[in-house]
Amino acid sequence: MGCLFGTILCHMATHSALSAGSKPPWSNRALGFVPTPPEIVAFMTALATPPPNTAVRVLEPACADARFLTAFLQNYGDHHRFVGVEIHAPTVATTKPHLHPAIKLIQADFLLWDTDERFDVIIGNPPYGIVGDASHYPIHLLKERKAEYKRRTATWKGKYNLYGAFIEKAVRLLQPRGKLVLIVPTTWLVLDDFALLRNFLAERGRVEVFYVGRVFPKVNVSAVVLRFTANGQGLALYDLADGTWRSVGSDSSIHPDVEKSVYRGELIRFETPMWLAFEQAGVPLGELVHIHFAARSPEFRKSGLVRTVPQPNDVPVLTGRNLKARQIDYETCYSGWWMRREDAPQLRRFYAQPHLVVGHTKGTRLVCAVDWRGYPWREEYHLIPREGVQIDWTALERYLSSEPIQEYLQKLYRDFTPHLTKTMLERAPVPPKSVFR
Ligand SMILES: C[S@@+](CC[C@H](N)C(=O)[O-])C[C@H]1O[C@@H](n2cnc3c(N)ncnc32)[C@H](O)[C@@H]1O
Structure with a gap:
């Protein structure tokens, strides 16, 4: 040749x-x-x-x-x-x-x-x-x-x-x-x-x-x-x-x-028998939770709720940079915007409840952490339980951060997209017993 x-x-x-x-x-x-x-x-x-x-x-x-x-x-x-x-x-x-x-x-x-x-x-x-x-x-x-x-x-x-x-x-x-x-x-x-x-x-x-x-x-x-x-x-x-x-x-x-x-x-996708079996052994994450994207910049701007100079008791509007593996930095303001935490649900109702935040811009690596405080977010995926499903957030955070899930995503999707997509996330298998409360 x-x-x-x-x-x-x-x-x-x-x-x-x-x-x-x-x-x-x-x-x-x-x-x-x-x-x-x-x-x-x-x-x-x-x-x-x-x-x-x-x-x-x-x-x-x-x-x-x-x-x-x-x-x-x-x-x-x-x-x-x-x-x-x-x-x-x-x-x-x-x-x-x-x-x-x-x-x-x-x-x-x-x-x-x-x-x-x-x-x-x-x-x-x-x-x-x-x-x-x-x-x-x-x-x-x-x-x-x-x-x-x-x-x-x-x-x-x-x-x-x-x-x-x-x-x-x-x-x-x-x-x-x-x-x-x-x-x-x-x-x-x-x-x-x-x-x-x-x-x-x-x-x-x-x-x-x-x-x-x-x-x-x-x-x-x-x-x-x-x-x-x-x-x-x-x-x-x-x-x-x-x-x-x-x-x-x-x-x-x-x-x-x-x-x-x-x-x-x-x-x-690179569906080998081993990774297909891994996928079939769990329930697709999308059957347990709704996956929403954060409110976008124009919505924040239009809302009149954000300001560039913080007032007492304001919190920063969080972005992907605030999200680390199993940890959220609630202090640093990367977005340049501040607002009252109590106003966050006016942009998305789900901000108010503890839920899992999953990174959108970290390659096909799954980076997630539980937001226990209900802060406003301008980026990332937000996982909210489906009707009647009770999730143990800490367990789900631990499971989705584990090596087998990272390897599953890497092997099946390589670098096909610059970001983890909603579809990839919805299809990720979760052994239900490990995350139900
Ligand atoms: C990726 S380059 C490929 C060039 C060349 N075939 C090569 O492989 O080196 C794409 C080419 O498509 C031309 N192009 C862009 N839009 C086009 C269109 N609608 N119809 C025809 N040519 C187009 C560009 O001018 C450019 O030369």
Whole structure:
């Protein structure tokens, strides 16, 4: 395989405008530009092997310098049809003169691009980002197109993410039995915003997920390569994050960590028999408690109950920084806001009662502590017993802080999301006897 990758890298150097060594003119971060490392291009190209002695139609959406098409061409020949679609006009103009003549570049918004052509192979690295959102990865430039994207994308849910819309559109452009090979963030495996996407994929074909982890230098994204085969069936999940993807010669040389002959769109996790048994041995936490999020900053602001200079008997509005493992710092004011503790229930009734607070921003580590005093919180999950359930809070705090639970979360969800999600928490198993009063 070293040989195959070597070939790809060598020919990419010939045809890629990137090889010129100058700063790429398409470094347009506002459109989600992040170049794919050549070794990943090589790995993904190997996953997209076309049938022998056939000419196939290959598409690279969001192609920038068309490095996937170039690699495919160098590996499998120039007798195929090659189409790349890129929104950024200067990139298209700069790239075109450097490309092999068999590669056709189209300057268009892939999500709005209309074509009757269907493809046997769709391969690439779409942009990642939440359109027009004031988040960590905003795609401000496409803000005015958001309504149109939503209208055209059946799987759009919640804030969604541009890459989800790219997956759907690409699947719709596949020939029967066609293959899609895309590198995307891990979040779609478990977040609720991607439930429709997971169903969409499950209904239409076979889903194979190659977990590669943090392969983009200086970019804080954990990634998977999704290989989707139209009209196939089932799910396979491979753990290659230890770098084994670098030495994979063909996918027949690796074995899935999780395999399902029928896949219905459920969460995609590293479900080994041992961790499934661990999960099934307890009651899901979500059946014992309601999980609420704290009141948000605008609600505090609007309430008129908070002030920046404390008055006698005021308490600080607590944030994630006040929460430590099995301990709450009630003294330090990180939020910059103070208020009367007695007023806290006006924002959320549950603040008044002793309950368990679970950290939202501590990776997939579960950090929790009982708030016995009923302070106001601006962040974190708050666990309130369901009707008729009486919880021993100290026991639940101890159990949820224990190593087996930490390991369960780590092993099943790795670094798929930057935060512990409500769904992960709801599914965490609790041996009921240990926490009932
Ligand atoms: C993550 S980069 C990938 C670039 C290249 N394929 C690679 O792997 O190195 C994403 C590219 O998508 C382009 N892009 C962003 N939104 C797009 C859209 N709606 N349609 C087509 N291209 C888009 C950006 O300009 C950028 O070049």
